[in-house]
Amino acid sequence: MRLYFAIPLLFFTIAAQATVYKWVDKDGKIHYSDKPIENSEAVEFKSNTQNQIQLNTPKAPPSNDDQKSLTEYNLSITSPAEEETIRNNEGKLTIMARISPDLEAKHVLVLLMDGAVVGTPQTSPIFSLKDIDRGEHNFVIKAVAQNGKQLASTPPRKIFLHRAIVTRQATPTPFNGGN
Structure with missing residues (x-):
């Protein structure tokens, strides 16, 4: 069944590649057509005849910041x-990292806790946190350039923080036997 559709389709695609004809009218103008006209000649196109435009985009010279980054x-x-x-x-926690080579002057480290930036960017790889809620937390440290470009990142580090919560229990009241 598919063969019945494939054969006519094949002939149709071959016929669709029409020949282009060129002729010159009595005023000397050149015309092109897909139908043969009296005194016209078939034009053969070579593979290099196709219109192909290539734009050369100028590259910006690298700035000093890009080279340092x-x-x-x-x-x-x-x-x-x-x-x-x-x-x-007290919810205190210290995150320590190792970075090599040493951090350059225009680069900083940023700490993310559960996907949000915690504290201010700093050059020290030691982050001291306080008042952290108890539970599971994921930490990531990123080295960042002044323009905001990320230079390096740690894999996420999952930790658990336990904080004891002291709650006052209700004092039992004695039962008076219905009085």
Whole structure:
């Protein structure tokens, strides 16, 4: 069944490639057509006859900032360990990282906790946090250039923070036997 459709389709595509004819009228104007006219001749197109436009886009010269940003940092969180449980009732937590080579003057480190930036960017790889809610948290440290371009990032580090909550229990009242 498919063969019945394929054969006419094949003939149709062959016929669709029409020949182009060229002729000159009595005023000397050149005309082109897909139908043969008296005194016309078939035009053969070569593969290099196709219209192909290539635009050369100028490249901006690299600025000094871009050249300095080419530093490739190796960045990793060293403490706390992956899935470590931290017990601190005040919600204090210290995240330490290792970076090599040393951070350049125009670059900073940013700490993200659960996908949101925590604190201000800094050059030290030690982040001290306080009043962190208890529970599971994911931390990522990123090295960033002044223009906001990310230069390096640590893999996410999952930690658990436990905080004891002291709640006052209701004091039991004695039962008076219905009085």
